Amino acid sequence: MIIIKVLLFIIFFANLIKTFKSFIVNYAIIMITISIIGSGKLSYNLSEAFISNKELRLNEIYSRNNKNIKLFNKKIKFTNKIDSLSEADFYFILTNDDSIEEISKKIKTKNGMILHSSGTKGKDALSNHLNFGVFYPLQTFSFNKKIDFTKTPILIEGNSQKSLEKLKELCRILEVEFEEVDSKKRLHYHLAASFANNFTNHILSLTDELVNKFKLEKKFFIPIANETFKKFQSNKSKESQTGPAVRNDVKTLKKHEEILKKSNYLNLYKIITKSIKKNDL
Amino acid sequence: MIIIKVLLFIIFFANLIKTFKSFIVNYAIIMITISIIGSGKLSYNLSEAFISNKELRLNEIYSRNNKNIKLFNKKIKFTNKIDSLSEADFYFILTNDDSIEEISKKIKTKNGMILHSSGTKGKDALSNHLNFGVFYPLQTFSFNKKIDFTKTPILIEGNSQKSLEKLKELCRILEVEFEEVDSKKRLHYHLAASFANNFTNHILSLTDELVNKFKLEKKFFIPIANETFKKFQSNKSKESQTGPAVRNDVKTLKKHEEILKKSNYLNLYKIITKSIKKNDL
Structure with missing residues (x-):
C-alpha cells in the first residue's frame, strides 16, 4: 500500500512539474525576446515570423519615421526611442547598411545579441557589443506578400562560439535552413543573388513593358518563364x-x-x- | 409489330454505322496525316505530341543529316528524300528561318497545308502553295525534357479562311491554347519572349557560373529565383x-x-x- 501511495505521489508531482513548465512557456517567462530596429520590408516579413512563433516574443519595433507601420500587425508595439528599448535576447538592426554602425552604438544592452541582416556589411560594424552577429536571409522581400521563412536559407555569422550557438538556437526555433558563412562568402552569395533575383526581375519587368506596349497577352508568357525557372532549378540553364x-x-x-x-x-x-x-x- | 421491327432495324443500322465509324477512325482511314521537315528540338517535341494523339498520324520526318534521330521515338519513320514525301494534310517545316522558303518549294502537294513555326518569318515564304500558314509555339524547347503542349500557347496564321479553319481544327485536336495573330504581332511576341526566356535564362546561367566559381550552395538560390518567377506571374515584377x-x-x-x-x-x-x-x- 505504501508503494502505491509513493507511486501516486510521484505521478502527481510529475504532473505538477509538467503543468508548471507549460505555465512558464505559455506565460512567456522563459520566452526568447526580440527587438527590431527598422520598419522596412524585411522588418515586416521577419516580424510576422516572430509573432507567429510560440517560443518567441517580439518586444517592440523601433521606427524613426513611422512610415510603414500601418502595414504591420496591429498587435506589435512601436517606439521611436531607440535608447530606451526594453532588454531583449536579440536586437535585429534592419535598416540600410550605412546606418548599422551608428544604430548599434545607440543600443543599450548587457548580454543581448545584436544582429544585422546585410549581405555585404562585415559583422564588425556591431563590435561595440559583447555578443553580435549576422542573420542574412537569401531572399527578396515585399510588403504585398508574406515570405515563408521555413523555405528561406539564412546565412549566419557570430562573433564567438557562444554567439553562434545562440543564433543557431534561434534558427532552430524559427525552423529555417541555415548555414554559417564568413563575410567574404556572404558577399559572394549576395552578388550571385543579385543576378538570380534583381537582374532577372528587371528583365521580366521589361518583358511586362513590351507586353503593355504591344498589347500582348501576358498569360502567354507564363509557361515560357516557368520553363526558364525549371531549367535553372535542374541545372540546365546554360546547356538549354x-x-x-x-x-x-x-x-x-x-x-x-x-x-x-x-x-x-x-x-x-x-x-x-x-x-x-x-x-x- | 411492324413498327417494332422497323425500330429494331433502325437501331441495328445505327449501331452498324457507329461500328463502321469507329473502325475507320481506329484504322486511320480518316486520320489527319502530318509530315515534319527537320529533326531539331521543336521537331522532337512536336513529334512526341503527334504520335501520342489518337487522331493524328505522323507519316514521316525528313532529316537531311540524320543528326539527332537517335533521340526520337523509334516508331517514327525517317527519310532523306524531301521530294518524295507521301501525301499529308500538314507539312511542318521546322528548320532554320533561312531555309524555309527553299524547302517549301521542294515539297510536292496539291491540297496539303504547309506550315512553319518561326516567330519572325512572314507566312509568305510558303506562298508557292495553295494552303499555308504559321504554327508558332511560344515556348523554349530542348531534347532533355518533353514539353506539355496543352500548356503551350500557339500563335497561328493562315493564308485563307479555309486554311485558318483547318489549322484551328488541328489545334483543337492537339488540345492547345491558340490565338490568331498577324506576322507583325508575332514578331512582337517573339521579342518579348526573348526577354522572358533567352535573357533571363542567360542571367540564370551566369548565376550558375558564380555559384561554381565561389563554391556556393546552388540550392540556396532556388527560393529567391522561384520568388522572382512568382512575382512575374502575379504582375509584381516592376514594383517589387x-x-x-x-x-x-x-x-x-x-x-x-x-x-x-x-x-x-x-x-x-x-x-x-x-x-x-x-x-x-
Whole structure:
C-alpha cells in the first residue's frame, strides 16, 4: 500500500512539474525576446515570423519615421526611442547598411545579441557589443506578400562560439535552413543573388513593358518563364539556351533591334545578346 | 409489330454505322496525316505530341543529316528524300528561318497545308502553295525534357479562311491554347519572349557560373529565383524590384564590381544596373 501511495505521489508531482513548465512557456517567462530596429520590408516579413512563433516574443519595433507601420500587425508595439528599448535576447538592426554602425552604438544592452541582416556589411560594424552577429536571409522581400521563412536559407555569422550557438538556437526555433558563412562568402552569395533575383526581375519587368506596349497577352508568357525557372532549378540553364543570340541569327537580331531602336533598351539588348554569344557552348 | 421491327432495324443500322465509324477512325482511314521537315528540338517535341494523339498520324520526318534521330521515338519513320514525301494534310517545316522558303518549294502537294513555326518569318515564304500558314509555339524547347503542349500557347496564321479553319481544327485536336495573330504581332511576341526566356535564362546561367566559381550552395538560390518567377506571374515584377541598383547603394555596387572586375561580366553588370536605376519607381 505504501508503494502505491509513493507511486501516486510521484505521478502527481510529475504532473505538477509538467503543468508548471507549460505555465512558464505559455506565460512567456522563459520566452526568447526580440527587438527590431527598422520598419522596412524585411522588418515586416521577419516580424510576422516572430509573432507567429510560440517560443518567441517580439518586444517592440523601433521606427524613426513611422512610415510603414500601418502595414504591420496591429498587435506589435512601436517606439521611436531607440535608447530606451526594453532588454531583449536579440536586437535585429534592419535598416540600410550605412546606418548599422551608428544604430548599434545607440543600443543599450548587457548580454543581448545584436544582429544585422546585410549581405555585404562585415559583422564588425556591431563590435561595440559583447555578443553580435549576422542573420542574412537569401531572399527578396515585399510588403504585398508574406515570405515563408521555413523555405528561406539564412546565412549566419557570430562573433564567438557562444554567439553562434545562440543564433543557431534561434534558427532552430524559427525552423529555417541555415548555414554559417564568413563575410567574404556572404558577399559572394549576395552578388550571385543579385543576378538570380534583381537582374532577372528587371528583365521580366521589361518583358511586362513590351507586353503593355504591344498589347500582348501576358498569360502567354507564363509557361515560357516557368520553363526558364525549371531549367535553372535542374541545372540546365546554360546547356538549354535557345533563341537568336545563341544561334547568331543575325537577321532576327536586326529585326528585334529595329523594334527597340526608339526605346531605352537597345543598348541593354545588344549587351545581353553579345554576352549570350560569348557563352555559346 | 411492324413498327417494332422497323425500330429494331433502325437501331441495328445505327449501331452498324457507329461500328463502321469507329473502325475507320481506329484504322486511320480518316486520320489527319502530318509530315515534319527537320529533326531539331521543336521537331522532337512536336513529334512526341503527334504520335501520342489518337487522331493524328505522323507519316514521316525528313532529316537531311540524320543528326539527332537517335533521340526520337523509334516508331517514327525517317527519310532523306524531301521530294518524295507521301501525301499529308500538314507539312511542318521546322528548320532554320533561312531555309524555309527553299524547302517549301521542294515539297510536292496539291491540297496539303504547309506550315512553319518561326516567330519572325512572314507566312509568305510558303506562298508557292495553295494552303499555308504559321504554327508558332511560344515556348523554349530542348531534347532533355518533353514539353506539355496543352500548356503551350500557339500563335497561328493562315493564308485563307479555309486554311485558318483547318489549322484551328488541328489545334483543337492537339488540345492547345491558340490565338490568331498577324506576322507583325508575332514578331512582337517573339521579342518579348526573348526577354522572358533567352535573357533571363542567360542571367540564370551566369548565376550558375558564380555559384561554381565561389563554391556556393546552388540550392540556396532556388527560393529567391522561384520568388522572382512568382512575382512575374502575379504582375509584381516592376514594383517589387529590390537590391543595390534600385536603391542606388553605391558602396555595394562597387563591392560587386570589384569581384567582377577580372571577369567578362563587368560590362553586363554595369549596363543592367544602369537600366534598373532608370526604372526606379
